[in-house]
Amino acid sequence: MKCRELLEFLMQYLEDELPPEERDSFERHMRDCPPCANYIQSYRAVRAMGRKALCCEGDAVPADVPEDLIQAILRARQEGRAG
Amino acid sequence: MAPTPNAVPVDPESLLVDRLRQGEDAAFEELVREHSPRMLAVARRFLSSEDDVRDAVQEAFISAFKSIQNFEGNARLSTWLHRIVVNASLMKLRRRRRKPEESIEDLLPQFSEDAHRVNPAFEWDGRQDADLERSEDRDFVRQAIERLPDTYRNVLLLRDIEELNTEETARILGVSENAVKIRLHRARQALRTLLLPRFGVPEHPPDASGDAPNDEGSR
Numbered sequence: 001m002k003c004r005e006l007l008e009f010l011m012q013y014l015e016d017e018l019p020p021e022e023r024d025s026f027e028r029h030m031r032d033c034p035p036c037a038n039y040i041q042s043y044r045a046v047r048a049m050g051r052k053a054l055c056c057e058g059d060a061v062p063a064d065v066p067e068d069l070i071q072a073i074l075r076a077r078q079e080g081r082a083g
Numbered sequence: 084m085a086p087t088p089n090a091v092p093v094d095p096e097s098l099l100v101d102r103l104r105q106g107e108d109a110a111f112e113e114l115v116r117e118h119s120p121r122m123l124a125v126a127r128r129f130l131s132s133e134d135d136v137r138d139a140v141q142e143a144f145i146s147a148f149k150s151i152q153n154f155e156g157n158a159r160l161s162t163w164l165h166r167i168v169v170n171a172s173l174m175k176l177r178r179r180r181r182k183p184e185e186s187i188e189d190l191l192p193q194f195s196e197d198a199h200r201v202n203p204a205f206e207w208d209g210r211q212d213a214d215l216e217r218s219e220d221r222d223f224v225r226q227a228i229e230r231l232p233d234t235y236r237n238v239l240l241l242r243d244i245e246e247l248n249t250e251e252t253a254r255i256l257g258v259s260e261n262a263v264k265i266r267l268h269r270a271r272q273a274l275r276t277l278l279l280p281r282f283g284v285p286e287h288p289p290d291a292s293g294d295a296p297n298d299e300g301s302r
């Protein structure tokens with residue numbers, strides 16, 4: 001398995017969808033090829049970082065919401081009820 | 084208010100839900116004031132136009148109001164609203180999105196003829212994995228996600244952040260499951276390329292002594 005193929009199989013590897021033979025070959029390559037091992041480590045880390053940045057985004061939530069938006073929502077509800 | 088026999092403390096959220104179910108105006112306003120900041124933030128992940136963001140949040144609240152009877156008491160209101168605003172944003176997106184797919188090639192790993200990657204330049208140093216203790220780091224990651232082309236970012240958001248499965252994501256976006264898999268893989272690779280200059284370290288220059296194995300016998 002070459003580096004390029006490793007990347008192609010990476011998703012299936014992570015989802016545990018590789019047949020045993022390819023899985024072995026994948027893992028052998030990872031052991032023998034530090035750049036690929038590092039790549040996979042980073043790939044996992046990137047996924048975790050995305051989650052962390054967006055799931056705990058207390059700091060990205062706007063402090064206040066435009067009052068006109070709030071009023072528009074309240075109005076839309078009233079109209080929805082009337083109609 | 085009915086007295087509770089054993090003075091079980093009443094969760095303020097369930098009180099709010101009761102008032103919403105009774106159609107109380109003030110309860111609805113409370114809900115909107117409390118949850119709209121977070122809902123705006125979520126809609127902004129998916130939608131680039133601020134008008135669309137506002138519409139999506141408004142539609143989400145209206146649909147929440149209409150379906151409050153279906154709200155299950157054991158869920159959190161915020162979780163329930165989150166799902167509703169994601170759906171509303173995606174619905175908007177689907178109406179908008181008929182743009183051709185943007186290119187992501189520049190952000191993908193490049194290969195030389197012998198199939199070894201030629202563009203890493205940085206590698207992961209394996210320490211800061213997912214900690215992101217500093218808010219500047221979280222901002223940086225969010226901005227990197229925003230830089231991904233829409234078609235890729237949305238798949239990444241649905242699969243990795245919203246944690247929908249491939250099938251659900253394909254259905255929501257109206258594309259094949261295979262397209263979801265390919266886009267997700269590319270989106271993660273591209274995000275890695277964007278994050279590496281900050282979270283990686285400059286790569287070691289390759290040794291002269293063949294640093295990577297070829298197909299078979301490097302053992």
Ligand SMILES: [Zn+2]
Nearest residue numbers: 003033036295
């Ligand atoms: Zn390799």
